[in-house]
Amino acid sequence: MTLKYINNQLSINGHDVKTIAEQYGTPLFIYDENMIREQCRRFHNALQHSGLKYSISYASKAFTSIQLFNIMQEENMGLDVVSEGELYAALQSKIDASTIHFHGNNKTDREIEFAILSGVEYFVIDSIEEISRINTIASTLNTVVNAILRINPGVEAHTHEFIQTGQEDSKFGLSIKHGLAIQGIHALQNAPFINFRGVHFHIGSQIFESTGTIRTIELVIEWLVNENISIDILNIGGGFSIRYTEDDLQYPIEDGIRNITETLKSECRKFNYALPEISLEPGRSIVGEAGITVYEVGTVKEIPHTNCYISIDGGMSDHIRTALYNAKYELLLVNRNEKSDKTVTIAGKLCESGDIIARNTKLPSSVSRGDLLVVKSTGAYHYSMSSNYNQMLKPSVVFVSNENIREVIKRQTLEHLFANEVI
CATH class of the missing domain: 3.20.20.10 (Alanine racemase)
Structure with a gap:
């Protein structure tokens, strides 16, 4: 995946992640379509040589x-x-x-x-x-x-x-x-x-x-x-x-x-x-490293001499693997490129103590409400294992190639949550 900072802003395949998030909202899954295709071709090439x-x-x-x-x-x-x-x-x-x-x-x-x-x-x-x-x-x-x-x-x-x-x-x-x-x-x-x-x-x-x-x-x-x-x-x-x-x-x-x-x-x-x-x-x-999740930072809670909890607008409803497997992830700040100099815990917004995205991870000390964070390598077993726990809405999914950006799954609406209710 081509994730890099251009003009102090994180980009994917040359497209500004902040701009994509502003258009489609957060939480948001973004997939590198080029990488998906490249992974398929690597398997084909390896087997063809056999x-x-x-x-x-x-x-x-x-x-x-x-x-x-x-x-x-x-x-x-x-x-x-x-x-x-x-x-x-x-x-x-x-x-x-x-x-x-x-x-x-x-x-x-x-x-x-x-x-x-x-x-x-x-x-x-x-x-x-x-x-x-x-x-x-x-x-x-x-x-x-x-x-x-x-x-x-x-x-x-x-x-x-x-x-x-x-x-x-x-x-x-x-x-x-x-x-x-x-x-x-x-x-x-x-x-x-x-x-x-x-x-x-x-x-x-x-x-x-x-x-x-x-x-x-x-x-x-x-x-x-x-x-x-x-x-x-x-x-x-x-x-x-x-x-x-x-x-x-x-x-x-x-x-x-x-x-x-x-x-x-x-x-x-x-x-x-x-x-x-x-x-x-x-x-x-095929899809794991091709996907990222973008979240917006909400509450930042400092516990003196103990921990700093940075809460985001998603959680275990769209990122269950940390709670389920104690899986570990790397994060990046989207809207500016600064040195990651502070150890923090990234917490979800769901009503569970175990709703943690990343423990003891490094981020810039300046992170505050309204900033955007990217969690890397969330292309597999994230959207597919997502839920409506706490009546959370499932995120939008966007594919990005060198040429274009396209939404492939729309964000759920509140009406979707109760479409099957019998009233």
């Missing part, structure tokens, strides 16, 4: 937007969706349904039917009982659907416990170790209205290197060989890390993908196993 057949599906849970999905279509990305809402949003965009796959550990019958009728590419099956339900619904619709099975490899990623997904004790996938994965494959092979295409795994999020994925590929290929199971698709999920602060490691896309694809090729050669198509599901790594 020589493997591949597909990339944007994990829409990171941030769902019809205009974002249009960009994904333009960048030759498919979609991974996990609910009827995400699928419905995708169908309103330019995305072809045949490039969408449907995830979820508890798909409802209505969602399954909706996905089949929409013509999704395949289901990612997450439990054994789901197989019979999908088979039954497909039979009533007189169609055969494609599916891959989410397996649990028993590999733990070194990340926050809430975003680990590959360990044995997880709500996701079917365990290899306990025999559930092979049981699921056999059930799929015996389901007349399901075409078994392959397997899926995802070991966690904010993964900063390829070691865990490499180990999982080795484990999975050897397991498939031993069980005499052929697959067309190996979906390795996503979870590639981004930089929230200077201390964080950004996933090395080019080197990481090369290590992963070379491992897959060598393992298949080792066992004389047919090379499957490799599929990825990046989400955070």
Whole structure:
């Protein structure tokens, strides 16, 4: 992202952030459209160099937007969706349904039917009982659907416990170790209205290197060989890390993908196993660093010899990750460029002591009411996890490129909050 000060004012892609905030109000999400496209292309280029057949599906849970999905279509990305809402949003965009796959550990019958009728590419099956339900619904619709099975490899990623997904004790996938994965494959092979295409795994999020994925590929290929199971698709999920602060490691896309694809090729050669198509599901790594949030400063509260609380006009309703994961962020003052010389706590305006955006962060000592602050790297799991707690209004979302600024999601109004109330 091109964030820099021009004439003492913070800018994004050459556009003045203060001017954008004045036009669309705060809190406000701003995305660098150029960076979103560049991240898509980096994944494509890395996989093209591998020589493997591949597909990339944007994990829409990171941030769902019809205009974002249009960009994904333009960048030759498919979609991974996990609910009827995400699928419905995708169908309103330019995305072809045949490039969408449907995830979820508890798909409802209505969602399954909706996905089949929409013509999704395949289901990612997450439990054994789901197989019979999908088979039954497909039979009533007189169609055969494609599916891959989410397996649990028993590999733990070194990340926050809430975003680990590959360990044995997880709500996701079917365990290899306990025999559930092979049981699921056999059930799929015996389901007349399901075409078994392959397997899926995802070991966690904010993964900063390829070691865990490499180990999982080795484990999975050897397991498939031993069980005499052929697959067309190996979906390795996503979870590639981004930089929230200077201390964080950004996933090395080019080197990481090369290590992963070379491992897959060598393992298949080792066992004389047919090379499957490799599929990825990046989400955070596509949009995370491309997004910022702009807030206006309100109350500044000094507690002598204790802390300084700077309160902003949003909070955990649009920035839940600090409260949920103790995630850390970097902030910048928008409307002037001064040295960050004071340690402060950035607090939200919601009625919770835990409504904190950043603890022990550095900002200029001059920050006062009316100033604008930017929180960096809020493009993933911020708007998509936003809520109306305390009846807060969800912010506007703006895309910025070198050429233009465009609003892609309007700010909620008070009327929106009560549109579904029965009076």
